[in-house]
Amino acid sequence: LCATGKYHQFNLFNQVLPSPCPRQVRSYYVDWRMLRDVKRRKMAYEHADERLRINAIRKNSILPKELQEVADKEIAALPRDSCPVRIRNRCVLTSRPRGVKRRWRLSRIVFRHFADHAQMSGVQRAMW
Amino acid sequence: STSSVLSTDKDKSAASKDSTTEGASKRQEGGAETPKQQLLDIIGNMKVEVSYRKKLQQLKANENTKQAMNELEGLDREGSVPQGTTEDTQRGKPLNPELVKAASAVASSLPHNKKETESELLAQLRRHEETTDKQKKGGAINIRNVILEMTVKRQSPAQRGARISGGISLQLDEDGRRIRPERSSAQSVDSRSLKVRKRLNIFTKASTEPEHTLKTVSPPTIWDLEFAKEVAAVTAQPPRNGFEEMIQWTKEGILWEFPVDNEVGMEDDAEFHEHIFLEKHLEAFPKEGPIRHFMELVICGLSKNPYLSVKQKVEHIEWFQKYFEEKKELLQEI
Numbered sequence: 095l096c097a098t099g100k101y102h103q104f105n106l107f108n109q110v111l112p113s114p115c116p117r118q119v120r121s122y123y124v125d126w127r128m129l130r131d132v133k134r135r136k137m138a139y140e141h142a143d144e145r146l147r148i149n150a151i152r153k154n155s156i157l158p159k160e161l162q163e164v165a166d167k168e169i170a171a172l173p174r175d176s177c178p179v180r181i182r183n184r185c186v187l188t189s190r191p192r193g194v195k196r197r198w199r200l201s202r203i204v205f206r207h208f209a210d211h212a213q214m215s216g217v218q219r220a221m222w
Numbered sequence: 223s224t225s226s227v228l229s230t231d232k233d234k235s236a237a238s239k240d241s242t243t244e245g246a247s248k249r250q251e252g253g254a255e256t257p258k259q260q261l262l263d264i265i266g267n268m269k270v271e272v273s274y275r276k277k278l279q280q281l282k283a284n285e286n287t288k289q290a291m292n293e294l295e296g297l298d299r300e301g302s303v304p305q306g307t308t309e310d311t312q313r314g315k316p317l318n319p320e321l322v323k324a325a326s327a328v329a330s331s332l333p334h335n336k337k338e339t340e341s342e343l344l345a346q347l348r349r350h351e352e353t354t355d356k357q358k359k360g361g362a363i364n365i366r367n368v369i370l371e372m373t374v375k376r377q378s379p380a381q382r383g384a385r386i387s388g389g390i391s392l393q394l395d396e397d398g399r400r401i402r403p404e405r406s407s408a409q410s411v412d413s414r415s416l417k418v419r420k421r422l423n424i425f426t427k428a429s430t431e432p433e434h435t436l437k438t439v440s441p442p443t444i445w446d447l448e449f450a451k452e453v454a455a456v457t458a459q460p461p462r463n464g465f466e467e468m469i470q471w472t473k474e475g476i477l478w479e480f481p482v483d484n485e486v487g488m489e490d491d492a493e494f495h496e497h498i499f500l501e502k503h504l505e506a507f508p509k510e511g512p513i514r515h516f517m518e519l520v521i522c523g524l525s526k527n528p529y530l531s532v533k534q535k536v537e538h539i540e541w542f543q544k545y546f547e548e549k550k551e552l553l554q555e556i
Binding site: 143147150151154156157158160161164 | 538
């Protein structure tokens with residue numbers, strides 16, 4: 095399973111030197127959709143605290159409603175990519191949006207491929 | 223019977239220091255007897271035992287008259303047997319005349335060339351005498367000093383034991399100056415003075431100057447970094463077995479350290495009361511009203527949160543404080 099296309103990596107400031115690694119090294123994201131998903135995840139992480147606090151004010155029965163309306167407007171004003179709802183758990187290797195097992199972060203096809211080659215630790219073909 | 227004679231001769235040389243005045247007197251008498259009789263008399267005289275004090279005195283006398291003995295030795299080498307040994311010189315040289323006499327007697331009793339054997343025996347005796355004198359001379363001084371010191375000063379038993387055991391061997395080289403019987407010097411707490419002493423060079427002086435000079439060097443250049451990386455890459459051999467692979471992974475951070483430490487990366491130095499009792503942070507808020515109610519709920523939730531550090535909790539409360547201050551005008555309208 096090799097990368098279909100080479101797309102430029104998101105700008106990382108830390109320099110990563112090429113280390114002598116015998117395994118397959120992925121230095122590019124599989125496709126643009128994966129890249130966008132990565133951006134969304136980063137943004138969601140940055141704004142997570144703010145969103146939590148504003149939501150705490152909104153989902154409240156004690157504070158006055160006017161305050162809550164203001165909070166609604168504020169949270170809507172945040173960048174759209176900062177909400178965690180927009181994150182899609184794609185397959186890490188193929189960027190497949192569907193059929194992804196959460197524990198391994200792999201799509202079903204990749205998972206099957208590795209499991210048959212005995213490269214998944216503790217995974218066995220079920221038979222009962 | 224020659225071997226037996228030689229062995230007895232050696233015994234004589236060993237026991238030669240045990241001579242007394244009796245030996246001197248008898249020696250003079252034995253001069254007139256036959257050689258064999260002389261031999262027997264000498265052996266008999268030499269076997270007389272002496273007290274330790276007399277031995278020490280003799281050794282002391284030996285030191286004083288060492289030169290005279292050497293002179294006599296020179297005379298004896300000629301082969302002449304000194305028959306007229308006076309009583310005065312007897313104490314200073316108890317070895318030589320008797321030994322010489324014995325040697326001559328032995329040589330005469332032997333069938334071969336008498337003069338040759340006599341000279342050989344005398345040479346042997348001389349060598350033996352020199353070695354023993356050297357040892358005993360050193361031993362005499364130290365023992366004497368040790369005894370004197372013991373009577374004068376109060377010392378720890380360890381020190382005393384060490385001195386006595388070391389007294390036999392020369393300790394003049396180790397200490398800069400040997401401890402002398404100083405009866406007036408009661409100032410030094412230990413017998414070893416803290417003042418002048420030869421440096422043992424055990425501890426190296428912590429010199430600060432070279433460190434400063436090293437620090438002024440510029441930070442490592444890119445070339446140095448590259449070189450270091452190259453060296454690390456070359457020396458990092460691929461793992462030979464699974465254990466080494468796991469070690470490598472642990473170093474990189476891929477693998478956890480076992481037994482698993484749940485608090486890795488989490489350095490919370492705060493006590494439990496700082497986590498739970500957060501009301502002190504609520505001082506900036508109004509004491510009544512819905513906001514206070516709301517904030518109390520917030521605090522209740524934070525106190526039950528084990529995942530945040532105290533700093534994060536404080537930041538949380540401060541954010542709310544800032545937010546409500548901005549909204550103050552709006553709140554006033556309500």
